[in-house]
Amino acid sequence: KIQGVIFDLDGVLTDTAEFHYRAWQRLADEEGIPFDRQANEALRGISRRESLMRIVGDRNYTEAQLEEMMERKNRYYVESIQDITPNNLLPGARELLDELRAAGIKIAIGSASKNARMVIEHLGIADKVDAIADGYSVQLSKPAPDLFLHAAELLGLEPSQCVVVEDAESGIEAGLAAGMLTVGLGPAERVGKAHVVLPSLEGVTWEDLQSQLFG
Numbered sequence: 508k509i510q511g512v513i514f515d516l517d518g519v520l521t522d523t524a525e526f527h528y529r530a531w532q533r534l535a536d537e538e539g540i541p542f543d544r545q546a547n548e549a550l551r552g553i554s555r556r557e558s559l560m561r562i563v564g565d566r567n568y569t570e571a572q573l574e575e576m577m578e579r580k581n582r583y584y585v586e587s588i589q590d591i592t593p594n595n596l597l598p599g600a601r602e603l604l605d606e607l608r609a610a611g612i613k614i615a616i617g618s619a620s621k622n623a624r625m626v627i628e629h630l631g632i633a634d635k636v637d638a639i640a641d642g643y644s645v646q647l648s649k650p651a652p653d654l655f656l657h658a659a660e661l662l663g664l665e666p667s668q669c670v671v672v673e674d675a676e677s678g679i680e681a682g683l684a685a686g687m688l689t690v691g692l693g694p695a696e697r698v699g700k701a702h703v704v705l706p707s708l709e710g711v712t713w714e715d716l717q718s719q720l721f722g
């Protein structure tokens with residue numbers, strides 16, 4: 508019986524994926540490294556350092572230069588999320604959170620981002636979630652299961668009692684590796700490995716999700 512839902516943040520509850528994209532694009536442009544929206548798709552759910560490593564590829568940078576670039580990208584990103592308000596919740600997100608809460612289902616955020624808490628505050632959903640696992644919580648990032656296992660632990664639940672909702676391939680892989688049921692949001696090419704694939708959370712009820720997962 509499912510007792511908890513673990514939501515990814517960027518790309519699931521809010522479209523900060525777009526802000527991450529713009530910040531990486533700006534950095535890549537400044538460095539003269541080719542990058543575009545399509546290349547960014549592969550970075551969804553990927554940690555800051557790993558994202559940078561994929562962008563620079565085999566170009567030679569010192570550790571100090573890499574650190575500086577990560578800081579610069581984060582500065583652009585943090586700047587862009589200051590304007591986030593509850594209006595930036597994606598369609599269906601608030602309704603589903605409220606419905607789960609009313610049904611007594613525990614809710615956690617499982618985000619690779621070190622800025623997750625700031626985004627959650629801006630979205631005004633801090634009081635709707637029972638636990639937050641973020642970019643500071645574990646060493647190994649998605650697709651390792653660690654972050655979601657940590658989230659389940661914070662909720663006091665077994666992995667088999669949890670559902671993960673994700674927009675990233677690496678996130679679905681992490682959920683599966685954790686032994687959890689998975690709901691993928693987005694195109695099948697990205698989240699096709701999930702137990703259930705949906706375009707978004709718009710109009711999605713807890714009953715819908717359960718019947719798709721178990722029906």
Ligand code: B16
Pocket residue numbers: 515516517518524527550551552553554555558581617618619620621622623642675
């Ligand atoms: P930060 P999620 C992930 O968040 C993003 O999808 C990914 O694009 C980003 O690089 C990562 O967080 C780290 O974020 O640089 O803010 O620590 O999708 O797991 O909620």
Ligand code: MG
Pocket residue numbers: 515516517518519551552673674675678
């Ligand atoms: Mg995401």
